[in-house]
Amino acid sequence: MQFQRLKLVGFKSFVDAAEVQIESGLTGVVGPNGCGKSNVLESLRWVMGANSAKAMRGQGMDDVIFAGAAGRPPRSHAEVVLTIDNAQKRAPQPFTDSPVLEVSRRIDRGQGSTYRINGKEVRARDVQLLFADASTGANSPALVRQGQISELIAAKPQNRRRILEEAGGVAGLHTRRHEAELRLKAAETNLDRLDDIGRELETALNRLKREARQAEKYKKISAEIRALQAALLYVRWNDAKTAAEVAAQELRNADRAVAEAGAAAGKAEADALKAQEAMKPAREEDAVAGALLHRATLERDRLDMAEQAARAEVDRLKAEAARIAADVEREERMAADAKRELDRLDHELTKLKAEIAAAPERGPELEKALLTAEDARKAADAEVERLAGTLAAVEARANAESARKRDAEARLARVVGQHDQAKREREALGPIETPELAQARTALEAAQAELVAAREAVEAAEAA
Structure with missing residues (x-):
């Protein structure tokens, strides 16, 4: 080329x-x-x-x-x-x-x-x-590039051999030989893989043969099961036929009983309508009495709550009055002590003035003592005035609390009167007892009993 x-x-x-x-x-x-x-x-x-x-x-x-x-x-x-x-x-x-x-x-x-x-x-x-x-x-040595001549001179023997093989025209044979070796190795690998696949297929074939034998056995057993099921179904069908005849006879008897029960029910329904017509006035009275009873119950609950609040207020005011009385007694004791101290200071002041008049040479010393006594007297006066103001404030607060106590007692008396009046009105209503009310009360008591039982169950569950 x-x-x-x-x-x-x-x-x-x-x-x-x-x-x-x-x-x-x-x-x-x-x-x-x-x-x-x-x-x-x-x-x-x-x-x-x-x-x-x-x-x-x-x-x-x-x-x-x-x-x-x-x-x-x-x-x-x-x-x-x-x-x-x-x-x-x-x-x-x-x-x-x-x-x-x-x-x-x-x-x-x-x-x-x-x-x-x-x-x-x-x-x-x-x-x-x-x-x-x-x-x-x-990559042929025939294509000489820069510096390749010196490389060829210093090349190794195997590189020179490649140059000679290429010059002799056998480089292509070596290339094809290498490619053929690669293909041969790939073919050997494929053969090994085919052997593995053959062994796997043989194993799968043995497994399929075993499964085929099991399938044949399954078919035989299935045929026997179907035959037995057919016989069983025939027996069940015969029993069902007999049961159907008996049920038909029972149905006819039940139809006759239903007709008789229908007639009795019609008669009972007519009687019930008559009874309902007769019960209408009693129901209206029961409704009125129930409304009055509910209103009286609400009023009683309200008055009970008001009475409890008034009693609590009275108790609180009594406690406050006792505390104020204790404060007044304490302030009075303090005022009496201050008064006694003031009298003592006046007596000492008179005594000092007498000593000053009797002994003029002790004048400076006694003057100094007199000034000290005067200062003590002024401080005692101020304390007395403060205690008097405190006592006046305590007395004013005691008067206010007394007024509030009187108001609470009046409100309590008014609430007690209203409660007594509601009780008299409830007694004036008299006992209202009808069959429906008695039944309702029975149902209420049963519901309350169930509520108590449910609460106990809840408490037991919570404790558990």
């Missing part, structure tokens, strides 16, 4: 479509540094299946797409097409009969690469095998 031309579109610095003709013999690309000579070699390796972004001098494979410049926007894809002359028909199947092969690789930003041979989409592996059979490829 002979390379004829290389077409680049959007690959690295080749933003516009560029085509490199590769004639027979020696073809060279000449230019200054940075003009893109290395990009031509990288595009050739890229279209031959190179999958290392680092070998393309980039961080990712999308870096081979033109990234834009000052006056040109970036491209969204890149494509390289390599045209190969296959006139000697050395290409592997199914491309042996094609005189010209066009190998293209296109990459869209963020979507990955697509390989095509003569417009038909193929795998990257197919493209790599195509060039491996031709003793070349993306």
Whole structure:
């Protein structure tokens, strides 16, 4: 196979479509540094299946797409097409009969690469095998890059062997051998898996056979059960038929009894209507008496509550009066003590004045004692006045409490009179006793007994 031309579109610095003709013999690309000579070699390796972004001098494979410049926007894809002359028909199947092969690789930003041979989409592996059979490829030593000569000189023996194998045209055989070994290993794995599946299927088949035997046994037992059920149903049907005849006879007897009971019920209903007509006046009287009794009960409860409040107020006022009397007695004792102290001070003051008159030489000392006695007398007078004011306030409060006590006693007497009047009115009503009232009272007592029992049950439950 002979390379004829290389077409680049959007690959690295080749933003516009560029085509490199590769004639027979020696073809060279000449230019200054940075003009893109290395990009031509990288595009050739890229279209031959190179999958290392680092070998393309980039961080990712999308870096081979033109990234834009000052006056040109970036491209969204890149494509390289390599045209190969296959006139000697050395290409592997199914491309042996094609005189010209066009190998293209296109990459869209963020979507990955697509390989095509003569417009038909193929795998990257197919493209790599195509060039491996031709003793070349993306990683072939035949593609000499910068610094590779020194690397070949210092290479290890196994690397030199790879160069010789490629020069001898057996690199493709090694590649296909490796792929065949991988396929063989995958086939062996599949065979092992098939053996496992076969053993699982055999186990499942034995289980299904056992279940089939159980199903046959179940069918036989089910047939016997159905036969026994049919006989049992026939016996039950016969019993039910006999029971139906007996029930029909009982139904006829019941119909006759119902007719007789209906006639008796009609008569009883007529009697009940007559009794209800006779009971209407008694019911009205019972309703009036019940209303009066309810009103009297409410009035009695209200008067009881008022009496209790009045008695409580009287008790409180009695206690307050006793306390005030104790305060008055205490203040009177304090006033008597102050009066006695005042008399004592007056006696001492008279005595001091007499001593001053009898002994003029002790005048300053006695004057000083006189002044002290005067001060004590003034303090005693002030205390007496304060106690008198306190006593007056206590007496005023005692008078007020006495007035409130008199009011409470009057209110209590009024409440007691109202209570006695309500009691007399209740006695004037007399006993109201009717069958309906007696029945209602019985029902009330039963309900109260049930309420007491329910409360006791609740208390027991709460205690538990």
